[in-house]
Amino acid sequence: MNWSVFGKAFLVETVYSIPFFILSILPFKKQLRFPIKILILFIFIGQLLQSSLYTYLISHGKPTRVTDTVFAFVSLAIYFLCVKANFWKLLFLGNFILNYFVTVRGICFFLESRLFYDPSITYYSLRDQSLLLISILLFLTLPLGLKFMKNATERVFQVDSSAFWQKVWFIPFSCTLIICAYNFDLNIDTVRKFRFILTRLWLFAMTILIYYVLLEALNAVRQQAQLEERAAQQDTLLAMQYTQYQQLSRHIEEVREARHDLRQHLNLIEHYLQSGKTEDLNTYIEQYRMTLPPDTARTWCENYAVNTIISYYGEEARKASVDFSVRIQLPPSLPLGEPQLCSIFGNLLENALDACRECTDSAPFIRICAQEDAGHIVIAVDNTCCHPPIEENGRFRSTKHDGFGTGTASIRSIAERYQGLVDFRYEDGIFYASVMLKFDSKISHGNL
Structure with a gap:
């Protein structure tokens, strides 16, 4: 093996791999299947394989264009393997990264042909000029690419529709196909033409436009879902x-x-x-x-808003023959907004009651505990749950529609707003939901 060629090839693969995995992994740093050490090991093994392939092709006088395809497949394989998320969403986002690299490489080839013209140039020959140009271009454009990826990732994972993502990924992928099909055989005469660089820039601009339109549409869908909720x-x-x-x-x-x-x-x-x-x-x-008629009217707690919600779901539970146990100590007034408090109790009890209604072979129950003390509100709702909830990436899939449930997501959002914590856990036929909210106790209007 030609070790000098192998070493240079490994260096070039490193220059490409670092930006690729910054864009593909950093937005998912909380959703990795493996520790960072294992991820680095996978990347290192991938670079060894690609460098070995390049060295083999060079030593046998074969075209090295195939290394681009190998790089794409190996990098995407590591990306899919290490990130714990929906495959089709990852593919949709991964297409942008591929288009980004294809465009940056095209700019690099064009500049090299103009600045360092040589009729014998082959664009996979590990020239120092190529390495310098690609390093500069990646360094200058990577921050913008990362900002775009973070924004795109956040919006993409707010919309859950398997059928939609199984189809929409092909739209940006078609841009990649057009670029690769049009410029598969690169030579100095083709690359020097302005048509070459303008075509790549135009297609990349179309890719960005497609992503922008799709993400705006997704945002509109999300807002519509919020309005419906x-x-x-x-x-x-x-x-x-x-x-x-x-x-x-x-x-x-x-x-x-x-x-x-x-x-x-x-x-x-x-x-x-x-x-x-x-x-x-x-x-x-x-x-x-x-x-005398039985005294069915009950006051569950001093807080009127919470008492209204508890009374409503208590009556619904009675109709459904669900044992309803309440132990709440909340003052009449709280610094926490009533809409947020009602949303938490309403979502928790609605989910609990729905789960109990599905239990026909056991005696279902709902236990509610809540207390305010020292600037904190702690809420716990335990209920019978005969069917284990389906959890993906820390989120629960809805039993009423395709995608994830909005109730638990709403509770998490409110808890984050009040610097709180949320814990959802299923164990032995019981679903445990716990919420802790923090606020300034100095403005609380009641103490226990």
């Missing part, structure tokens, strides 16, 4: 208020009827007392007690 929450709140109104109206009617009948009861009691018929009076009182 808010509308659903408003409907739930209206239903809760209506339930409270019905209960209040029922109690008012019962009080009115009781006041109407009270005069007759007092007259009869007075008659028994005047007649000395104490035994008959006791019997009458016992019979009257049995006719």
Whole structure:
């Protein structure tokens, strides 16, 4: 083996690999399957294989153009292997990285043909000029590429639709195919023409435009989903208020009827007392007690908003024969906004009730605990869950529609806003949800 060629090839592969994996791995640093050491080992092995292939092709006088394809396949394989995320979303994002590299290399080839013209140039010959130009171009453009990738990654993973991502990745990939098909055989005469560089720049601009339009469309879809979620929450709140109104109206009617009948009861009691018929009076009182309606109205806590939500879901749980246990100590007023607090309790209890309704072979239950103390609110909801939830990358898939559930995502978002913590855990047929929120205790209006 020609070790000097191998060493130079390994250096060139390193120059290409570092930017590629910065763009492909850094946005997913919290979603890696393996430690960084293992990732570096995979990259090192990939570079050894590619450098060995290049050295073999050079020593046998064969074309080295195939090394581009090998680099793309090896790098993407490591990318898919190490990042724990949806394959089609990764492929969609990976296409941008490939187009970025194809464009930067095209610019490098064009500049080299203009600045260091040599009729014998081959663009895979490991020239020092090539290495210098590609290093400078990657250094200058990498920050912009990384910023784009971070923004694109954030937006892409906010939209969950398997069918959509299985198709849309081919749109940016078609740009890569056009570039490679048009410029597969590179030579000095082709590369020196302005048509060569303009074609690559135009196609890359089209790639960026495609990504921009798609990401804006995804953002619109996400906002629409948020509006629908808010509308659903408003409907739930209206239903809760209506339930409270019905209960209040029922109690008012019962009080009115009781006041109407009270005069007759007092007259009869007075008659028994005047007649000395104490035994008959006791019997009458016992019979009257049995006719009184049960006191179903309950105040679960002093906070009106939370009490309204608990009352609503408590009534729904009673209708579904779900054991409903509540232990809440919250003051009437809290510095935490009522919409956020209602969203947390509403999402937790809605998910818990849905899970309990699916349990037909056991006695379902919901246990709720909440407390405010020393500038913190701690909420815990445990419930029966007969079917283990499907979790991907720390998120739970919805049981109502395709994609991930919005309820738990909303709870996480609120917890992050209040410097809190969220923990969702399934174990032995029970789903445990815990939320901790932090706020300034000095402005709290109540203490335990």
